[in-house]
Amino acid sequence: MEKRADQQQALLLLYPALRTLPASQLAALCQAATPLQLPTSREVFAEGQTCKGFPLILHGTIKVVKISAGGREILLYRVPAGDSCVITSSCLLAGSPYSARGIAETPVSLLLLPIAVFEELVATSRPFRDFVFRLFAERIAELMQLVEEVAFHRLDQRLAKLLLARGDAIYCTHQALAEELGSVREIVSRLLKNFAAAGFVSLAREQIVVVDRAGLRQLADAGR
Amino acid sequence: MEKRADQQQALLLLYPALRTLPASQLAALCQAATPLQLPTSREVFAEGQTCKGFPLILHGTIKVVKISAGGREILLYRVPAGDSCVITSSCLLAGSPYSARGIAETPVSLLLLPIAVFEELVATSRPFRDFVFRLFAERIAELMQLVEEVAFHRLDQRLAKLLLARGDAIYCTHQALAEELGSVREIVSRLLKNFAAAGFVSLAREQIVVVDRAGLRQLADAGR
DNA sequence: CGATGTATGTAACCGTGGTCACAGAGGGTA
DNA sequence: TACCCTCTGTGACCACGGTTACATACATCG
Numbered sequence: 001m002e003k004r005a006d007q008q009q010a011l012l013l014l015y016p017a018l019r020t021l022p023a024s025q026l027a028a029l030c031q032a033a034t035p036l037q038l039p040t041s042r043e044v045f046a047e048g049q050t051c052k053g054f055p056l057i058l059h060g061t062i063k064v065v066k067i068s069a070g071g072r073e074i075l076l077y078r079v080p081a082g083d084s085c086v087i088t089s090s091c092l093l094a095g096s097p098y099s100a101r102g103i104a105e106t107p108v109s110l111l112l113l114p115i116a117v118f119e120e121l122v123a124t125s126r127p128f129r130d131f132v133f134r135l136f137a138e139r140i141a142e143l144m145q146l147v148e149e150v151a152f153h154r155l156d157q158r159l160a161k162l163l164l165a166r167g168d169a170i171y172c173t174h175q176a177l178a179e180e181l182g183s184v185r186e187i188v189s190r191l192l193k194n195f196a197a198a199g200f201v202s203l204a205r206e207q208i209v210v211v212d213r214a215g216l217r218q219l220a221d222a223g224r
Numbered sequence: 225m226e227k228r229a230d231q232q233q234a235l236l237l238l239y240p241a242l243r244t245l246p247a248s249q250l251a252a253l254c255q256a257a258t259p260l261q262l263p264t265s266r267e268v269f270a271e272g273q274t275c276k277g278f279p280l281i282l283h284g285t286i287k288v289v290k291i292s293a294g295g296r297e298i299l300l301y302r303v304p305a306g307d308s309c310v311i312t313s314s315c316l317l318a319g320s321p322y323s324a325r326g327i328a329e330t331p332v333s334l335l336l337l338p339i340a341v342f343e344e345l346v347a348t349s350r351p352f353r354d355f356v357f358r359l360f361a362e363r364i365a366e367l368m369q370l371v372e373e374v375a376f377h378r379l380d381q382r383l384a385k386l387l388l389a390r391g392d393a394i395y396c397t398h399q400a401l402a403e404e405l406g407s408v409r410e411i412v413s414r415l416l417k418n419f420a421a422a423g424f425v426s427l428a429r430e431q432i433v434v435v436d437r438a439g440l441r442q443l444a445d446a447g448r
Numbered sequence: 449c450g451a452t453g454t455a456t457g458t459a460a461c462c463g464t465g466g467t468c469a470c471a472g473a474g475g476g477t478a
Numbered sequence: 479t480a481c482c483c484t485c486t487g488t489g490a491c492c493a494c495g496g497t498t499a500c501a502t503a504c505a506t507c508g
Contacts, residue, residue, distance in 0.1 A: 068376035152292035
């Protein structure tokens with residue numbers, strides 16, 4: 001099978017933790033895993049749902065969000081290729097249901113490892129175990145940081161930081177930025193207008209160009 | 225050593241995950257661990273610090289908080305006896321520094337496991353591994369919930385929820401409640417006054433008695 | 449070309465919650 | 479008793495950000 005061999009290659013490139021596995025175990029793993037393709041905007045998992053396996057993401061990114069009663073949305077974190085969605089791991093390991101929604105931000109292809117396979121890997125492979133722990137640790141640190149920002153930082157600072165993290169030319173709608181921040185479109189538009197007036201960015205339809213990174217940086221870091 | 229035997233007893237009671245260890249390994253573990261006593265308000269770890277070991281808490285509770293530039297504080301979670309501070313685990317496993325502060329809320333006694341011992345336990349003991357994973361999973365779920373609440377819920381709702389979780393008679397200052405919520409004393413006082421006016425609670429110095437749980441509940445759950 | 453849908457600009461309005469500045473009140477100690 | 483310290487009450491004030499309600503711009507498609 002050409003296809004399957006390619007898949008193994010891709011897997012090893014993205015997940016160095018799997019490189020130390022004996023070839024037989026790797027083959028067994030690929031055998032047992034379910035490959036899945038998800039279109040953009042497809043819901044990967046819903047809040048309150050129990051979970052089916054441990055996903056290894058090969059292409060694309062998944063966003064994990066909380067949605068408020070009023071329909072507002074906030075991004076908790078992203079899961080890019082090479083990572084796995086720890087919220088899923090959470091469920092696997094604690095047996096608790098999901099507490100957020102996962103949505104494919106791009107077309108996504110992933111391998112879904114059955115729970116039994118996952119548990120065996122964690123038990124037998126030190127690199128894989130380290131990989132999983134590291135994922136947990138990073139998510140926890142990110143989430144703690146997010147709590148601090150939501151609780152203590154003004155929206156303009158959070159928006160500035162978001163823009164800085166996105167590179168110099170950002171192609172997305174104000175609505176999308178608002179959802180990432182847990183706010184609403186009008187406010188993001190207003191703040192962006194201020195940024196433009198201050199010469200930090202220039203605006204066009206579905207496009208924000210960062211002109212003065214230093215200025216934005218200073219705003220984002222004000223009072224820390 | 226009487227003392228050491230007692231310690232092992234306490235450990236097994238609080239940490240069922242350790243019960244399956246062979247006696248020899250358990251003894252070695254207790255041998256290698258450093259017992260620590262911390263007074264109330266002692267800082268257990270600071271933000272940005274790298275970490276010394278994996279703590280098993282025998283008595284008391286530790287609170288983990290973020291502190292804003294302006295000195296305001298928000299509680300991320302508590303670590304009671306029988307748990308371990310996963311933020312520490314995080315650091316252990318990811319090698320990253322702490323991203324929050326830990327403070328003893330009561331007098332605390334704990335055993336600090338050296339990293340090597342912790343890693344061996346995780347590698348060899350399925351119950352211990354499950355225990356650690358479960359801690360991670362629970363913290364992540366809690367933190368996601370916290371993000372949602374801070375981002376989308378009004379302070380009166382969050383305060384109501386906090387009171388409900390604390391039982392019928394709550395002995396603490398408004399300042400302490402404010403710090404738990406990431407707010408300030410004046411606002412908590414104002415909201416409590418409203419609660420009292422609505423007949424939900426009765427107030428005295430360092431004391432809040434919940435009179436109408438149903439009323440508080442309804443407020444806390446409004447719009448979900 | 450006009451029509452429709454999506455993204456953006458923008459103004460008026462106001463509720464929540466944070467800041468500041470005090471005034472009392474309760475409780476312990478000299 | 480007088481003193482002091484902590485906790486609480488309270489009012490004025492205001493900034494941030496969310497809501498509502500439109501008006502425009504821009505793009506795609508029939």
